[in-house]
Amino acid sequence: MPLGLLLLWFFALVTRFWGLTRFPTLVFDEVYFARFGRNYLAGVPFFDAHPPLGKYLIALSIWLGGGFHPWGYRWLNAxxxxxxPVAVAVLAYLLTGRSRVALLSGLFVALDGLFLVESRYALINISLVLFGVVAQILWLWGLRYQGRxxxxxxxxxxxxxxxxxxxxWSGLGFLLGVGLFWVLQQRLPLPAEGKTTYSWWQMCLLLPLVTFVVYTLLWWPHLQFHPHQRLLDLHQQMFHFHRSVASTAHPYCSPWWSWPLLLRPMSYFFQRVQTLSEAVPVIGPPLPMEATRWVYAxxxxxxxxxLWLSTLATLALLVLQWHTTAGRFVLLNYAANLLPWALVSRCVFIYHYLPAALYSFMALALVWESSHTWVAWARWLRLAIVGGVIAGFVYWLPLYLGLPLTPEAFFRRMWLRSWI
Structure with a gap:
């Protein structure tokens, strides 16, 4: 297991850091978050619709990375x-006690495209997911102890x-997931540890109180740059901002139910060039498609x-393993991180599915591991699943890393009309 985790981390490091500075420009929401991080370092006030910790980390990345340039604002997120992937593997191991399920769960995350893309730019969804998974690891680990x-x-x-x-704020889904699990399970059998659970005062008083206090304290540096603002007023402004965003405010808006089906991904960067020697990004109007020889996307x-296999596996897990500790934990956390989006009327995007998606990857690992008991040819099915995931990662890798493609090769990777 330790060697497997080390190899998994090495693979994730290479894919996330290779060519990290390829596009010397602000990509997608880097135009907001990277600049907000720089504003903290410069002491410049600004308004952001999200809490501040993600931008603190980008500011730290810029400060330690030597300035406001692609490496500086991207390396820490990478x-x-x-x-x-390592954290997900540890979480899966705490749930199941099975190294194969743990390493396969982590491998699926490492082989996913959106987790890779979000890691390679100065965006904030990765820090949300990492803190959420670490929180659940600590929550499960605490069940191994008694008393203080x-x-x-x-x-x-x-x-x-x-x-x-x-x-x-969507990070509350991770907290909701363990809360639902605690309410419905009440007795959590961990591998080799027997049945044990947290008391009502620990879950209903201590955990929410610590979460709230830490959340509030993390606003303190932001308020030092905005001494004229009050915390309550800021939250009202943020809430009204999110309510005011129309459901069709962006061409890549996608409803929550479409995310498990992968109906509407997003373009973060797109550039047409005539030769590979041209500097990217190109200054000036877009090159006509008929004159395009190469595409960076x-x-x-x-x-x-x-993703499609994981969606099927999540449905299968509901039937096959709802009665198990791991199955119930995975399914409840998947629901807690997906279903609340049904109540949101503003424009939402496929990257909001990242927290729920990692539990669907864990569901696929659980179903994969248990499939050997189904039929005689299940071994070949298991090999086909892993092979298909690896093949998908390699085939769409140019779109994750922004490698040059001919227009024909680009459109071959647009399997659905809604992807364009």
Whole structure:
């Protein structure tokens, strides 16, 4: 298991750091988040619709990375993104005690396209996911202790939950997931640890209190740059901003139910050139398609075979393993991170599916591991699943890394009309 985790981390590091500075321009929401990070360093006030922790981390990345340039504002997010497959593997191991399920869960995350793309730019969804998974690891780990030790681990989990919500409010999905699991399970059998659970006061008082206090304290540096603003007023402004965003405010808006089907990915960067020697980005009007010889594109696209198989596996898990600890935990956290989006009327995007998607990847690993008991040819099915996921990662890799493609090769990768 330790060697497997090390190899998994090495693979994630290479894919996330290779060619990290390829596009010397602000890509997608870097135009906001990277600049907000620089504003903290320069002491420039600004308004942002999200809590501040994600931008603190980008500011730290710029400061430690030597300035406001692509490496400076991207490297820390790439490092955090490389840790997510390892964290997911640890979470899966705590749930199941099975190394194969754990490493396969982490491998699926490492082979996913949207997790890779989000890790390679100065965006904030990766820090949200990392803090959320770490919080759940600490929550599960605390169940191995009794008395004061258990409360200390629960407080550590609360600190991580507070950090998660301080990146985006949608981080509450990770907290909701463990809350639902605690309510419905009540007795959590961990491998080799027997049945144990948190008390009502720990879950209903201590954990929410620590989460709230940490979330509130993380606003303090932001308020130092905005002494004329009050925390309550800022939250009202943020809430009204999100309510005011129309459901069709952006061409890449996609309803929540479409995310598991991968109906509407997003283009983060697109550039047409005539030769590979041209500097990118090109200054001036877009090159006509008939004169285009090469295309540079970065797509917020999950690994299609992985996502579609994971969606099917999540449905299968509901039937096959709802009665198990791991199955119930995965399904409840998947629901907690997806279904609340049905209540949101504003424009939402496929990257909002990242937290739920990682639980669907864990569902695929659980179903994959249990499939050997189904039929005699299940071994070949298991090989086909892993092979299809790897093939999908390799085939769409140019769209994750922004590698040059001919227009014909680009459109061959647009399997659905809605992807364009």
């Amino acid at each position: 490092l955090m993104g490389s840790l997510i 030790g258990r409360s200390l681990w629960l407080m550590a989990a609360g600190m991580a939950f507070g950090a998660c919500v301080a990146v985006k 970065v797509y917020a696209l999950f690994n299609p075979p992985l």
